[in-house]
Amino acid sequence: MNKALNTREKLLTHARALIWRHGYSNVSLRQIAAAAGVDVALVSRYYGNKRGLFEATLEGAFDTPPVETAEELVEMVVQLFVSHPRDATDVSVLHLMLMNAQDEEVGNLVRKQQQALLQTAVEHATGDQTRAALFMAAILGMSVAEKSLHLKGIAPYDTVEYEKQLRHMLTSALAYQP
């Protein structure tokens, strides 16, 4: 049973790494199994099917402590959206959302898990909807331009400088008065 738990976790880890980075429909079970060094058939044994494996990777992924102040919100969003890859299997939540936005079913699944959390957090900490919109636009736009559309050169590529500029933008957006 110890061994089974081990392979279960290996599958889960590599599934999260691959699917979150490249998208649900762009990663095959055989790829995941090969990366984990186990047989494909074990996916169906331990998680039922591909969907089950993916849903397992979402469990607890959006759990964050509640935020009250604007500073806490900035910190939470930076942690949530900017990837600080600890290893090859670490991918930001924004990547997850974007990579699966096109798939109707999977996209809805992801959104259902995080939308309420993020949206209410932003609205609560900012106080009004216009500032929340500006805030979301700033954080989303920077991340999307940099990470997904590969619009290099628009934002500085150096991670430290990037994060610094990001924080500055977020703070400005929060202070915005229409």
Place this chain on the structure above:
Amino acid sequence: MNKALNTREKLLTHARALIWRHGYSNVSLRQIAAAAGVDVALVSRYYGNKRGLFEATLEGAFDTPPVETAEELVEMVVQLFVSHPRDATDVSVLHLMLMNAQDEEVGNLVRKQQQALLQTAVEHATGDQTRAALFMAAILGMSVAEKSLHLKGIAPYDTVEYEKQLRHMLTSALAYQP
């Protein structure tokens, strides 16, 4: 030959509508052919292969008049990024970029066609890189939140009000002084 041109165009139109909206790897040639009311084999006859058909949908898609002033830039970006669907086959360029961002090959193809245009336009009209970054973040973020991540409620859903708010954000971003 008239008939051949007709089916060529039918294929192209439905290919653009489907691939731009759902992404290159999420649409099959059989789907496109069925939507166009044409046999699948005609894709290879008229466009060589799937890639050729997709590349044909990109031709001229990023042609825009050169912009000089900030106002012209705002107008160009709004036209380019905000979809005003005239019919079911009309999809915004942003959708195209996002839906194919995950596919390495296709994503590079799309970027190569539009990146230089947009980036130089923004940098030219704004004058410095920081304002360009803020501008891009604003436009990208609003569109992504609304259209791709379906973060409804953050921005007003009414099209007129949405576009009004978008223009306001863009103008503010252009006027930003670090």
Place this chain on the structure above:
DNA sequence: CCTGAAATTCAACGCTTGTTGACTTAAGAA
């Protein structure tokens, strides 16, 4: 009407996908 070229249809190919069920190996309990 007849002919020949263009336009379209059809069936098949090799490949990959998710999923399944039967088989083999591993390992702890009696």
Place this chain on the structure above:
DNA sequence: TTCTTAAGTCAACAAGCGTTGAATTTCAGG
């Protein structure tokens, strides 16, 4: 050691994919 159950392996399946080449229809020119 033997037995039993868990864990892992293997081959095959049905379905869908892009692509191809031969057969068939369409249709204007002589």
